Amino acid sequence: xxxxxxxxxxxDSVALASLTILPLNIMGNSKKSMIRTAHIGVxxxxxxxxxxxxxxxxxKVVALCDVDSDILxxxxxxxxxxxTYKDYRKLLNEMDSKIDAVIVSxxxxxHAPASIMAMKMNKAVYCQKPLTHDVNEAREMRKIxxxxxxxxxxxxxxxxxxxxxxATLLIQSGIIGKVSTVRAWSPKNWGYxxxxxxxxxxxxxxxxxxxxxxxxxxxPYKKNIYHPFMWRKMIxxxxxxxxxxxxxxxDTPYNALKLDVPITIKNKCRKPNAIGFPxxxxxxxxxxxxxxxxxxxxxxxxxxxxxxxxxxxxKLPNRDxxxxxxxMFIGEKGRLLLPHFMEFPxxxxxxxxxxxxxxxxxxxxxxxxxxxxxxxxxxxIHYHEFIDSCLGKGECSAPFSYSARLTETILLGVIxxxxxxxxxxxxxxxxxxxxxxxNNYLKSSYRDF
Numbered sequence: 389x390x391x392x393x394x395x396x397x398x399x400d401s402v403a404l405a406s407l408t409i410l411p412l413n414i415m416g417n418s419k420k421s422m423i424r425t426a427h428i429g430v431x432x433x434x435x436x437x438x439x440x441x442x443x444x445x446x447x448k449v450v451a452l453c454d455v456d457s458d459i460l461x462x463x464x465x466x467x468x469x470x471x472t473y474k475d476y477r478k479l480l481n482e483m484d485s486k487i488d489a490v491i492v493s494x495x496x497x498x499h500a501p502a503s504i505m506a507m508k509m510n511k512a513v514y515c516q517k518p519l520t521h522d523v524n525e526a527r528e529m530r531k532i533x534x535x536x537x538x539x540x541x542x543x544x545x546x547x548x549x550x551x552x553x554x555a556t557l558l559i560q561s562g563i564i565g566k567v568s569t570v571r572a573w574s575p576k577n578w579g580y581x582x583x584x585x586x587x588x589x590x591x592x593x594x595x596x597x598x599x600x601x602x603x604x605x606x607x608p609y610k611k612n613i614y615h616p617f618m619w620r621k622m623i624x625x626x627x628x629x630x631x632x633x634x635x636x637x638x639d640t641p642y643n644a645l646k647l648d649v650p651i652t653i654k655n656k657c658r659k660p661n662a663i664g665f666p667x668x669x670x671x672x673x674x675x676x677x678x679x680x681x682x683x684x685x686x687x688x689x690x691x692x693x694x695x696x697x698x699x700x701x702x703k704l705p706n707r708d709x710x711x712x713x714x715x716m717f718i719g720e721k722g723r724l725l726l727p728h729f730m731e732f733p734x735x736x737x738x739x740x741x742x743x744x745x746x747x748x749x750x751x752x753x754x755x756x757x758x759x760x761x762x763x764x765x766x767x768x769i770h771y772h773e774f775i776d777s778c779l780g781k782g783e784c785s786a787p788f789s790y791s792a793r794l795t796e797t798i799l800l801g802v803i804x805x806x807x808x809x810x811x812x813x814x815x816x817x818x819x820x821x822x823x824x825x826x827n828n829y830l831k832s833s834y835r836d837f
Contacts, residue, residue, distance in 0.1 A: 423512075423778045426451035426487040428476045428502050431459035431616060433516055434493030437543060438463060440771040441491055441514070447775055450486055453479045456615070457594040474596050476502045484509055489778055492516060493543070497625045498602045500525035501834070507532045507540075514774045516543035518631040519788065519795040524831035526799065527819055530792035539777045541784040542791030545770040546729050547639055550759035555726045555733040556644040557749050560680060563735065565720030568682040570641045572689050572715040573696035574633040574728075580621040580664025585610040603834040621664045624832075627802055628665030629691040633713065634798050637728050638689075639786075641715050642794050645685065646678045649796050654811045655804035668692030671801040682720075689801060705741050730763060803829045 423446055427438050430452050442449050453473040454460040464472055473479040476498075480490070490506040492499055492515040500520045503513050507529070519542050520526040533540045546552060559567065588608030591597045597609050604624050612618060620626035641647075650673040657666035673687040690696040701718050702710055704725070711727035722737035735742045749755045760766045776782045803821075804812050806829055813822035821827050 420488070420779055422446050422448050423775055424448050424450045424486060424488045425491060426453070426479060426483060426489070426506075426511075427463070427491045427493065428453045428479070429493035429495075429498075429516075430454045430463035431456060432493075433543070434491075435459075435463065436767075437491050437493045437514070437516065437771070438466075440545075440768055441775065442467065443768060444772050444775040446779060451479050451483050455596040455599040456592075457596075459594075459616075475599055477505065480505055480509060480511075487511060489514065489539075489775070495600075495619045495625050496627050496631060497521045497604050497619075497832070500529060501603050503529060504532065507536060507538055510536060510538070512539035512774075512778050513788075514541045514543060514771070515788075517635040517791070517795075518627050518798055519791050520799070521625075521627065522829075522831050523796050523799050523803070523819070526792040526796045530788050533788040533792075539774070539784060540788040540791075541770070541774040541777070542786045542788065542795075543770075544635060544639055544786055544791065545767045546636055547643070547786045548770040548773060549729065549766050550755065550761075551726070551729065551732055552640040554746065554749070554755055555640050555724065557754055558724060558733060558735075558744065558746075559641075559644040559717060563719075563744070564717060564722045564724050566682050567645060567680060567685065567717050567719045569686045569688070569701060569718040570645075570715060571696065571699065571701055571718070572634075572637045572641065572687070573710075574629060574637060574691045574713045575693060575695045576629050576633050576713075577667050577692050578620045578626065578629040578632050578665065579667035579669075579692065581658060581661070581667045582664070584661075584663045585613050598837055601835070602837055603832070605833075605835055623663065623665060626665070627799065628669070628805075630665075630669060630671070630689065630798050630801050633691065633728075634689060634801070635794065637713060637715055638794060638798060640726060641687075641717060642797065643790070644717075645680045647675050647681075647685070647797075649793055649816050650675050650687070650800060650814060651684070652811050652813055653800045653804040655801060655808060657805050657808050659808055660806045665802070666692075666805055668695070669801070669805060671804060673797070673801065703739075705736060705739055730761070 425441055425447055430438050431454060441447055449467045449470045452463050452470045453476050455474055460472055489512040492502045499515050503515045506513050589611040591609045600615055620632055652674040654672045656670040669691050671689040675685040677683045702716055713728040715726045717724040725734040735744050750757045774784055777784045800814055803826055812826050
């Protein structure tokens, strides 16, 4: 079996440019009546992804992959005819002609290696958020998806929820005028300010530790540090709170305002420790303007205990308490509060709540008159949208052409955490920072495994 290094991914990606661009119906083919799916990572969020994808009447699950045999066995009970694998590379090589779409639900550091391999094999890909672990990977995945014209979707299911669609329509209708500032927050803490792990623990019998590490640097196994959940806090595997909750909460303002990547980024946080992400981040972005914003847009993100700090932009009428997580649009005519999640947006004008008339959106069919108000039921929409797109019955709303830019924005804030209090200047065209030291964090080195 070929061992993939980063240079192999980049070399092969460049070679793709010389190939004839394939039509979208390589996967989005109306002649297909069934989509055969392979699932890489079937524990945690992967379990939910498997359930939602397989609930589509035109899906046949043909392969399951996980580095944890206990998790794999549980998934296999629901899909006993699917072949099982520990190594996604073996799955893709052996099942190439027998799969149409690949669902990647692994820890963040394996998103790009698994997705890129599948995309090079002309497979449609549904990849969990954040799309990638580093900026270069996001650019690669966006490039390959475009060149091969593949059906792609990032796993950010609330993107398709009613409340977020409504907020997007309201902002783009000009309900608060041009937006000058967005403030977004989450009190969650996927950071780690403590010392690095020392020593080692016995590797659980069911876990293929080398395969779990994948392209990341080799290290001893430590119980309750990496697998199955703590990896989000560690810089070699996750993307911190920004990469977890930030992607969800950024998504609607980013989409509604038609933003691209930022011009400058500054993160006020503790000094980097080369182990975990900061437990608290205060990130300020500056974006170039769009038709829905002022000449430039200021974006402030806060996470960790106590977020967000008190600010006049966040003051609510009637001394109401802010939702635990959410975003506030500040415009020329007023403000729009978007709680996260399953709550309607709230319009605030001159310090008072104002009723929102949505009849025009209902009449045009842009939103339904009878929205689903159930998380489990509404979650199906985003997954089924992906399968329908593979069948040639529509388009994905969070393809890699969009989600790679959103992920890049998130990851630039993560990199800024390596330079606390320093403003970094980002050049979209060259994909480089003006500050040369920061460019060292745009990509990870891949280990042969």
